[in-house]
Amino acid sequence: MGKTVPLTIDGKDVEAASGQNILEVAHEQGIYIPTLCHYSRTTNVGACRVCVVEVEEAKSLVASCCMPVSPGMVIRTNTPKVRDARRLIVELLWASGDHNCLNCEQNGACELQNLIYWLEIEKPRFPIEHPGYDVEKTNTMIQRDLNKCILCGRCIRACNEIQVNEILDFSQRGSRAKVGPAFDTDYIDSDCYFCGECADACPVGAITFKQARFAGRPWELKKVKTTCAYCGVGCQMDLNVHDNRIVKVTGNRAYEQPNWGSLCIKGRFGLDFVNHPDRLKTPLIRTEKGGELAEATWEEAYAFIAEKLTDIRKENGPESIAGLSSARCTNEENYLFQKFMRAVIGTNHVDHCARL
Amino acid sequence: MTNSVEEIEFTDVILATGTNTTENHPVISSRIKRAVSQRGAKLIVIDPREIDLVKYATLWLRQKPGTDVAVFNGLMNVIIEEGIFAKEYVENRTEGFEALKKVVEKFTPEYVEKISGVPVEDLKKAARLYAGAEKASLLYAMGITQHITGTDNVKSCANLAMLCGKVGIEGGGVNPLRGQNNVQGACDMGALPNVFPAYQSVISDEARVKFEKAWGATLSAKPGKTVVEIAEAAHRGEIKAIYVMGENPLLSDPDITHVEAAFKHLELLVVQDIFLTETARLADVVLPSACFAEKDGTFTNTERRVQRIRKAVPAPGQAKADWQIISGLSTKMGYPMSYASAEEIMKEIALVTPSYAGITYERIEKEGLQWPCPNTDHPGTRFLHKDLFSRGRGLFHAIEYIPPAELPDRDYPMILSTGRVLYHYHTGTMTRLAKGSMERCPESLVEIHPSDAQRLGIQDGQIVKVTSRRGTLQAKAKVTTRSDQGMIFMNFHFHEAAVNLLTNPALDPIGKIPEYKVCAVRVEAA
Numbered sequence: 001m002g003k004t005v006p007l008t009i010d011g012k013d014v015e016a017a018s019g020q021n022i023l024e025v026a027h028e029q030g031i032y033i034p035t036l037c038h039y040s041r042t043t044n045v046g047a048c049r050v051c052v053v054e055v056e057e058a059k060s061l062v063a064s065c066c067m068p069v070s071p072g073m074v075i076r077t078n079t080p081k082v083r084d085a086r087r088l089i090v091e092l093l094w095a096s097g098d099h100n101c102l103n104c105e106q107n108g109a110c111e112l113q114n115l116i117y118w119l120e121i122e123k124p125r126f127p128i129e130h131p132g133y134d135v136e137k138t139n140t141m142i143q144r145d146l147n148k149c150i151l152c153g154r155c156i157r158a159c160n161e162i163q164v165n166e167i168l169d170f171s172q173r174g175s176r177a178k179v180g181p182a183f184d185t186d187y188i189d190s191d192c193y194f195c196g197e198c199a200d201a202c203p204v205g206a207i208t209f210k211q212a213r214f215a216g217r218p219w220e221l222k223k224v225k226t227t228c229a230y231c232g233v234g235c236q237m238d239l240n241v242h243d244n245r246i247v248k249v250t251g252n253r254a255y256e257q258p259n260w261g262s263l264c265i266k267g268r269f270g271l272d273f274v275n276h277p278d279r280l281k282t283p284l285i286r287t288e289k290g291g292e293l294a295e296a297t298w299e300e301a302y303a304f305i306a307e308k309l310t311d312i313r314k315e316n317g318p319e320s321i322a323g324l325s326s327a328r329c330t331n332e333e334n335y336l337f338q339k340f341m342r343a344v345i346g347t348n349h350v351d352h353c354a355r356l
Numbered sequence: 357m358t359n360s361v362e363e364i365e366f367t368d369v370i371l372a373t374g375t376n377t378t379e380n381h382p383v384i385s386s387r388i389k390r391a392v393s394q395r396g397a398k399l400i401v402i403d404p405r406e407i408d409l410v411k412y413a414t415l416w417l418r419q420k421p422g423t424d425v426a427v428f429n430g431l432m433n434v435i436i437e438e439g440i441f442a443k444e445y446v447e448n449r450t451e452g453f454e455a456l457k458k459v460v461e462k463f464t465p466e467y468v469e470k471i472s473g474v475p476v477e478d479l480k481k482a483a484r485l486y487a488g489a490e491k492a493s494l495l496y497a498m499g500i501t502q503h504i505t506g507t508d509n510v511k512s513c514a515n516l517a518m519l520c521g522k523v524g525i526e527g528g529g530v531n532p533l534r535g536q537n538n539v540q541g542a543c544d545m546g547a548l549p550n551v552f553p554a555y556q557s558v559i560s561d562e563a564r565v566k567f568e569k570a571w572g573a574t575l576s577a578k579p580g581k582t583v584v585e586i587a588e589a590a591h592r593g594e595i596k597a598i599y600v601m602g603e604n605p606l607l608s609d610p611d612i613t614h615v616e617a618a619f620k621h622l623e624l625l626v627v628q629d630i631f632l633t634e635t636a637r638l639a640d641v642v643l644p645s646a647c648f649a650e651k652d653g654t655f656t657n658t659e660r661r662v663q664r665i666r667k668a669v670p671a672p673g674q675a676k677a678d679w680q681i682i683s684g685l686s687t688k689m690g691y692p693m694s695y696a697s698a699e700e701i702m703k704e705i706a707l708v709t710p711s712y713a714g715i716t717y718e719r720i721e722k723e724g725l726q727w728p729c730p731n732t733d734h735p736g737t738r739f740l741h742k743d744l745f746s747r748g749r750g751l752f753h754a755i756e757y758i759p760p761a762e763l764p765d766r767d768y769p770m771i772l773s774t775g776r777v778l779y780h781y782h783t784g785t786m787t788r789l790a791k792g793s794m795e796r797c798p799e800s801l802v803e804i805h806p807s808d809a810q811r812l813g814i815q816d817g818q819i820v821k822v823t824s825r826r827g828t829l830q831a832k833a834k835v836t837t838r839s840d841q842g843m844i845f846m847n848f849h850f851h852e853a854a855v856n857l858l859t860n861p862a863l864d865p866i867g868k869i870p871e872y873k874v875c876a877v878r879v880e881a882a
Contacts, residue, residue, distance in 0.1 A: 141792040163382075164389035193778060194792060195382065211791075224668035227655045229648040230781050232534030233361065233383050234657025234724070239649055239668040246649060246669060257723060258361040258659060264382035266781055269792035271649070274669065276789050278631055280644035281673025293642060298674065302688040305599075305641055308624045310689065312597045318576065322586040322595050325547035326602030326678075327539035330653030330665065331712075332701035333678040334538070334545035335553060336693065337601055340682050343573035344691040348558050348580030349595070352547045353603055354539045 007073040022064035022075055023051055033077055034086065034115055036093075036150060036203055038065045040253070041260070042157035048093075048150070050115065052085050053077045061085050087119050095126035096175070098147035104205040109218035111203035112150060133178075139188040141210055141269045142199055146178050149206035155179055155198035162201075162262060167192045179206075196268040200251045200261065209248040211269070216242030225255065228267035229328065235259040235267055246271050309345065318346035325352040359493065359529030359739040360659045360726065365391045367527035369489035371482075373402035373424070373513070374499020374873075377409055379778040381497075381533045381658075385409065388495075398489075400482050402427060403499060404773065405845060406838045415482050418840060421771050422503055422760035422874045423472035427479070428512035429460045429757065430468030432519055434483035436460065441487060442521025449745070450518050452752035459754035471757065487520045491527030498535060498775065502872040504761045506864040511753040518750045524741035534658040536782070537648075541656030544711065544727070549580030553709040570708050573691070582868040584609065584861060591618035599626045601678055602645065606634040607783035607851055610861035610870040611826050628681055631785055634851060645678050646671035652698040653679070654720070656727070660737070662715050663724035760874035761862035764842065768824060768876035770808070771843045772858060775872075780849035787849065800853040801834040803845040804879065809835040814881050821882040822846070824875055827857030830882050844879060848872075 003015035009022075009029060016025045021044065026033050037048040046063035053064045056074035061082065064075075076082065093099075093112060101107045136144040151170075156179055159168040167181050167190055181190030199207045223238040236255040240248045249268050251261030273279075283301035284293040296304075312320055323341040325334050334352070341350040364370060365387040377385035385408075391397035392412045401413040404421045419427045435441045436457055446453050465476040486492050494517050500509045514523070514530050522528040534540050546553040556563035564575050581589055587609060589595040598619070609615045619625055619638050627639040630647045650671040656662045671677070676684075679701060683693035695701050699717045706713050714729035714736075725736035741750070764771055779797035780787040787793040802820055804812075814820055816835040821828060822844070831846065831853040839845050846855045860875040 139792070140795055161390075161394070163386050164393060165386075188795070193378075193382065194796065222668075224649075224666050226649065226665045226668065227537070227657075227663045229537050229655075229665075229786075231381055232536055232539060232658035233381050234537065234655060234659075234661060234663050235383055236663065241668050244669050255723070258657060258661060259383045262383045262386055265779060265792060265796070266787060266790075270781070270787050270790040272791055273630070273786040273789040274647055274649050276631075278789075279647075279672045279675070280630060280632060280636075280642060281675060282644060283674070284639075284642040286640045289640075293639075298676075298684065301641055301643060302685050305624070305626055305685060306688040308640075309597060309599075312623055316596055319578075320594065320596045321599070322581065322589070322597070323599040324583060324586070324601065324603045324605065325542055327536035327542045328602045328648075329542070329678050330538065330648075330651070330698065331541040331545050331656060331662070331705065332653045332698045333601070333682065334542045334547045335701060335705050336679050336682045336686075336695075338546045338548075338553075339571060340686050340691075340693075341599075342552075342567070342575055343571040344686050344689055346574070346576055348549050348576050348578060349586060350547055350580060351549050351583045351586065352539075352542045353536075353583060353605070353608055354543055354548075 005069045005071050007069055007071065007075065009075040010077055016069045018069075020069050022053060022062070022067045022069060025069055026064065026077055031077055033064055034118065035065060036111055036115070037152035037154060039154045039157055039201055042154070042161045045153060045157070048152050049089050050086050052082060054079050054082055083119070087121060090115055090119055091121060091124035091126060093150050094121070095124040095128050096131070097150065098130045099204070104148065105208045105213060106205035107217065110205060136186050138186040139210070141194050142187050142196065143208050143210040143213065144180065144187065145206055145208070148204050149179060150204055151177055151179065152203060153179070154201040154203060155207055158197040158201035163195050163197045165193050165195060168198060194265040194269060195263060196265070197251070197262060212240070212248035215247040216240070221247060223250070225252070228263070230266040230270065233258060235263055237263055237267055246274055313345065319349065321345050321347055322349035325350055327352050327354060357529065357531040357533070357659045358523060358741060359527070359531055361387065363527045363529070363739065364388060364493050364495070366395065367391065367397060367491045367493045369398045369400065369486055369492040370495065371400045371402070371486050371492060372409055372495045374501070374509075375495050375497035375533055376403070376405065376407045376499070376775060377495065377533065378407065380535060380776055382778065384533060388412065398485055400485060402482075404840055404843060415478060415485065417474045417478055417482055419472040419474050421773055421843060422505070423757070424500060424503070424509045425505055425512050425755055426463060426468050426471040426757040427474055428516055429463035429755070430465055430472070430474070430479050431483040431486070432456070432460045432516055433463045433468070434465060434480050435487045435519060438484070440484065441519045445521035446519065449524075450750040450752060452754070455754040456515060456519070456752040459756060463757075486516070491525060492520065492522045493527060493529055493531060494522065495531045495533060497533045499873060501532075501867065501869050503874065504862050504864050504871045505758050506869045507866040508755045508758070512755055515752050515755070518752065523750065524739070524743070524745075526739060529739060532658070538655040540658060540660060541654070541662070544656055544709070545705070549582055553705065554711045567708065584863060584868060584870060587615045587618045590621055593621060596622060597624035598622055600635060601628045604629075604633040604635050604783045604785060606638070607854060607856065608848070610856055610859045610872065612854060612856045613827060614861070628678060630675070633783070633785055643681055644673065644675035645681065646675050650675070651677035654702065657724070660726045661724040662712065662720055662727065664717065664720055761871055762860050762874065762876045764876045768878050769842070770877050770879055772822065772824065772875050772877040773843065773845050773873045774848050774855050774859060775845065776849065777847045780847065782849070784849040784851070800831045800847055800850040800855070802831050802879070803834050803836050803839045805837060805839045805841045805843070806835050807841055808879070809833060812879060812881065814879070819882040821880050822858060822877050824858040824860070824877045826860070829853045829855070829857055844877065
């Protein structure tokens with residue numbers, strides 16, 4: 001798309017593409033405009049208004065995320081009027097919820113907290129009114145604390161426009177408006193599929209991962225990019241690790257293909273097995289048929305297997321030995337396994353459960 | 357997949373058959389749903405079950421289980437009859453059209469309705485919609501392959517796509533959605549009885565000589581046995597030792613009573629796994645493995661994209677990465693393997709695997725590459741068969757319809773299909789330990805149509821007994837129209853109701869895949 005729309009932003013003459021909005025043009029130009037409700041790859045709704053800017057000849061401040069550029073537009077993103085409006089909005093958001101960072105999981109990763117700091121707000125000029133909602137604790141995966149919700153609607157758009165699971169929406173109106181599943185039920189009583197996209201989308205501590213509660217501060221977590229071990233889509237995701245434990249799994253839209261940060265319940269909440277006490281920790285050998293499996297060293301296990309395999313091959317030939325490799329293991333491991341069966345044992349009896 | 361995951365979202369028509377995508381590949385299903393709801397794409401679902409995708413479908417053809425070939429032949433009959441196939445494409449890029457035309461001639465919509473139950477008009481509409489699209493993506497999964505005619509079903513998908521010129525184009529293709537994280541890679545790496553890495557045949561002298569040289573060993577030219585055949589041979593006493601790495605055939609194979617007996621016959625069973633699975637309990641030696649979060653390596657996804665996994669946490673106790681275990685054992689057996697890292701193994705893979713030749717850890721650090729990637733300057737391949745098919749011309753296979761191996765009769769009057777549910781995975785080794793999944797789906801359910809339930813005096817939530825010629829089990833009934841009349845559905849995640857006690861080990865003669873989607877059962881209140 002050619003750049004066909006001339007305009008002026010913060011005194012700089014630039015060319016924008018037709019159809020772009022002011023926010024996109026500003027970001028292209030390296031101009032920071034704060035946002036809360038904006039969530040890329042979903043509809044711009046202009047709900048939070050913190051992205052307002054001045055446009056010459058416009059009647060009022062405009063939400064930059066929703067305003068398409070037009071030729072000759074003169075935009076100012078950082079005037080006293082703009083700053084005052086942003087402060088007012090953020091102070092109102094602060095005052096209308098229980099934004100207590102002390103024990104909030106998002107402390108340090110909260111977009112509202114960051115914005116308050118950036119706007120240098122000491123405290124809101126309005127009295128803080130605790131909305132008085134109960135924190136939803138009826139499932140083990142997603143915690144919903146509507147007291148911290150700023151009604152940006154990102155969770156709703158993530159649910160409906162990205163995952164297209166169509167579970168979350170607004171209910172009620174005005175100061176009682178809230179986000180959640182239909183008929184004001186808890187997640188667990190709804191048709192929710194627990195993909196967790198809403199929690200990844202939430203800019204504050206309203207929708208968080210329950211299993212990560214008190215398990216590590218955002219700045220203590222090490223994110224390790226990896227590939228999901230469940231189905232064949234190969235979703236890219238971040239394992240959030242603290243004290244050598246996986247605390248939670250988050251999507252990362254910057255990884256792009258193939259999943260653009262989206263995950264499902266299995267990748268997101270299905271890793272309890274990693275730390276499970278039943279994990280095998282040592283080799284086991286059953287020395288006598290019908291006997292019990294007993295703990296052994298690696299050396300003993302290798303020696304036992306090597307001797308038996310060698311004997312069986314000597315007596316019955318390599319065709320009497322078979323190997324089942326695994327669609328769960330890595331390429332490197334599958335390669336080595338078939339190499340072992342073919343080059344060391346001498347048989348092509350190697351398969352895996354591709355068919356099952 | 358011939359094409360890429362991303363392309364599904366930007367195509368005009370999606371034909372999804374034998375794939376319950378929202379439960380088995382949820383993230384791909386989002387792309388389908390976005391294509392439909394945000395981009396105006398049309399979705400055709402061909403599936404015996406009323407899966408969630410049906411809500412988004414323009415057309416839903418509910419065929420009787422196992423009648424896929426008839427439905428596909430019927431679609432092609434309409435397309436040829438109405439002259440709406442891609443004539444130039446068929447002329448220039450394919451062969452075998454005349455034979456195909458001859459076979460599908462008798463599959464008139466009326467005849468197909470008799471076999472499959474798909475109404476004549478719906479079949480015609482679906483044929484016109486698919487053939488008329490500029491770009492159309494055909495998606496399938498185990499609902500197509502887990503039949504004695506699995507190979508025929510897949511070939512039928514390919515026939516339809518080629519007939520309409522939908523292969524080798526952006527947004528098109530014949531796209532199997534692979535069910536396991538690295539089933540694509542395991543196949544690519546030659547964990548198959550008839551091929552070396554990159555599908556180089558073990559009976560080819562050229563390939564064998566190449567690998568003999570690379571590995572410094574003498575290799576067998578005799579193709580090996582498949583999973584189910586290995587179990588059979590063990591039962592007969594021909595196979596005396598089995599080395600299992602990360603599989604649980606005692607829950608995943610058909611007719612598991614038979615498999616268990618076979619494994620108990622063995623002189624040596626070695627199982628390498630992360631848990632003491634049903635199979636590991638029978639083993640003579642159990643070796644503790646590191647799981648995916650505890651090691652480095654690569655998986656290849658369903659769109660042929662080779663992607664990294666990275667070590668995030670230490671393995672428990674003395675557990676080791678599978679590649680380290682194989683290396684240790686191999687060295688002990690007098691064939692030293694001394695790889696210092698998974699990356700070193702990938703370097704060797706690239707040397708002997710033409711489609712992976714250009715793949716290095718450095719290149720896939722940020723984003724995976726899709727094979728074929730023949731050299732380190734190659735950007736990877738987004739979709740296959742662009743100008744030429746792998747064999748040159750695309751070959752049509754004229755395919756006759758064969759009914760499933762075991763159909764309902766007086767004693768076993770209903771059809772059982774098996775599959776997965778969203779909340780669990782395969783034999784449940786991993787998801788059964790997930791609090792969230794167990795909260796959402798704590799037990800196996802028998803999905804049964806309301807009219808069957810009423811006839812049999814079964815209430816929703818009641819325990820029912822399901823019996824086939826091979827076994828019997830009990831589980832809770834879920835009364836739902838997702839199942840068609842005369843058909844039940846069960847998952848295979850729960851050993852308490854191990855559905856493979858019931859399934860039929862009848863195999864597709866070529867793919868050797870068991871017919872998990874159709875067997876005859878009797879259902880009664882327990």
